[in-house]
Amino acid sequence: MIKKILFFVLFSTTIGFAQYGYRDSNMIALTLGLNQFSLNTSDIQSTPGTGWNVGLAMRGNFYDDWDAIWGLQFSEYNFKVATLNATLRDRETNFKLPCANITFQLSYKFIENHLSVEFGPMVQINGKLAVEKTDENYVIKGDEEYTAKDLTNISNVSFYPLIGITAGVRNVRLNVSYQYGINNMLGKLDGGFSGHASVLSGNVVFLF
Template identity: 70%
Template sequence: MNKNLIVLLLFVTTIANAQYGYRDSNMIGITLGLNQFNLKTSDFETKPGDGWNIGLSMRGNAFNDWDAIYGLQFSEYNFKVATLNQLMNERETNYKLSCANITFQLSYKFIENHLSVEFGPMVQVNGKLTIEETDEDYIVKGNPTVMAKDLTDISNFTIYPVVGVTAGVRNVRLNVTYQYGINNMLGKMDGDFKGNASVLNGNIIFYF
């Protein structure tokens, strides 16, 4: 967390300096929100879980009715996988993923300061998935040779196309986005496992 705070402070300093020179056209945004994450795969059973988002962004005029948005967001994602314990009783093992997301989006303004749509790429950087230690040796349902702990070593980068809509007033807006990972998050696993991330976000953005 200390490293994350340092990155946030550096990011604030950078965009604050940019803001100083372009006060009339650029706005800094603080993002707080929730997400619903799922790993889309046909290799085992998954259920979506809820997590949180916090981030900073800079919105600036690009051309005509278009804005450009640069953002850094920290998120915690959760999802569940169907597993079997030592007694072969079915249960759900919760997987948690902490990550940093860097995004660039173009925003078309239908109504200045009130309604816009956004789209663009997002790059996610993350470590391994984490689970409770007591769940590590559970068997993944439908895959008797795969333990719950075997699913934790995933790709460290995910690329998402992101689409969304933002509505509100100049300084407070609700932002809803959907993102789908185009690369295989399970590519580091042995075997032919495939899985793509799917994320729905609901955020409040405070602009100043």
């Protein structure tokens, strides 16, 4: 399924940009980098964690100093939640969230091939949160009715507005971006939990 989505994104983008001819900005972008994921909630105690990103995108001329970017990025997000183990000792339990992110961004070029800002929507598709089996039955600190395993059933689709800045040379650039989850990530849980994700990413972008 993911391969079909990637093919569709790249095929659609290539067709869409063809009308602009062979301009310098029409490029394929490969991104590699790290992210810091935070779960913003007052219902549980959580701390940010570090994960990774890898993605592929098409960047092409849109209008005057504007480019358009279609992309598919695979990420693993990590964060920790305060829990109590079987002997009621404090423990930080790590949660992982593998996901696929589909983005469409507009990019304003301050300096051609060197400095630009990007913004646009991102759609995240994911399964359940992953937690180590040894930690599944640890209870959530401050809300002992729930275990770590209870928190794994989260929303499978999330929407993020994204903003970023990219700087470098024609074929290698650095990108820093921030995105904030609009929908309640914990909305599928019983008990009225509320939590919104935010992600800060730093990527190296290789353009071909």
